[in-house]
Amino acid sequence: MHSTDKETKVDGITLVTGLPRSGTSVMMQMLAAGGLPPLTDNVRAPDSDNPRGYYEFELVKKTKKDASWIASAPGKAVKMVHLLLYDLPPDRDYRIIFMKRDLKEVVASQGVMLKRLGKEGASLSEAQLIEVYKEQLRQIEGWLLERPNLRVLMVNYNELIREPEPVVEAINQFVGGRLEVKAMQKTIDRSLYRQRC
Numbered sequence: 001m002h003s004t005d006k007e008t009k010v011d012g013i014t015l016v017t018g019l020p021r022s023g024t025s026v027m028m029q030m031l032a033a034g035g036l037p038p039l040t041d042n043v044r045a046p047d048s049d050n051p052r053g054y055y056e057f058e059l060v061k062k063t064k065k066d067a068s069w070i071a072s073a074p075g076k077a078v079k080m081v082h083l084l085l086y087d088l089p090p091d092r093d094y095r096i097i098f099m100k101r102d103l104k105e106v107v108a109s110q111g112v113m114l115k116r117l118g119k120e121g122a123s124l125s126e127a128q129l130i131e132v133y134k135e136q137l138r139q140i141e142g143w144l145l146e147r148p149n150l151r152v153l154m155v156n157y158n159e160l161i162r163e164p165e166p167v168v169e170a171i172n173q174f175v176g177g178r179l180e181v182k183a184m185q186k187t188i189d190r191s192l193y194r195q196r197c
Contacts, residue, residue: 010036010175013073013092017080018099019133021109023157024079026188027099027171028055031077033187034172034179039069039076055079063087082140093149095175100137101157103130164188 014036016027029052032038044054059069060080064087088094107126124132144152153174160167164185172179 007035007037010075010178012075013070013094014077014175015080015085015094015096016077016099017082017085017096019082019101019103019106019137021106021113022099022101023155023160024081024099025052025054026157026160027097027155028077028079029053029187030168030171030184031175031179034181034184036077036175036179037075039073039078060084082136085140086143090147090149094151096144096150096152097171097174098141098144098152098154099157100154103133105158106133161188161190 014031016024016031018024028038028040032055038055039057040053040055041057041059042053043058044056056079057069059066060078061084063069063080063084067087067089070089070092082098085096104126107129111126144150151174153171155167155171168181168184171184172181
């Protein structure tokens, strides 16, 4: 598990979610730098797409069948792809940081990563894939609003990169106001913002 020298006491479970390639790894890096330790197992190694690491925890992908990992999550940040939110046990409270990014950038970034991995992308065109994502986001945002055990902060990745200070402060307040905001801002590397629209 990654940790920082200065860990900050943050109550509850903090989930970082969004579409793949929407900035979830960046947000995990920021929270870790700010003092909120991530729950991660380092199974997925850093690569050229995410040179600072993916901050994933493999057991999260199996939440529908086995959610026992949640017992280890209080006081930590956990990365979770958006569609897995539906599998969260409803008997706990969750704080969710939901990353939003220009969908053209999301699709372009996914395409670059798949090409590097030598994998075929979806059979859908870019425009069709964007429509699929729009519908997924519409459905899950409606679902989130109906869940009293979920608190949600929507974070625009493009705004975060362009003008981080107010976004970082909003994140800090959302998780209790005890994070090291200057350290969080220093993790933002605009050179890693490669797929721009």
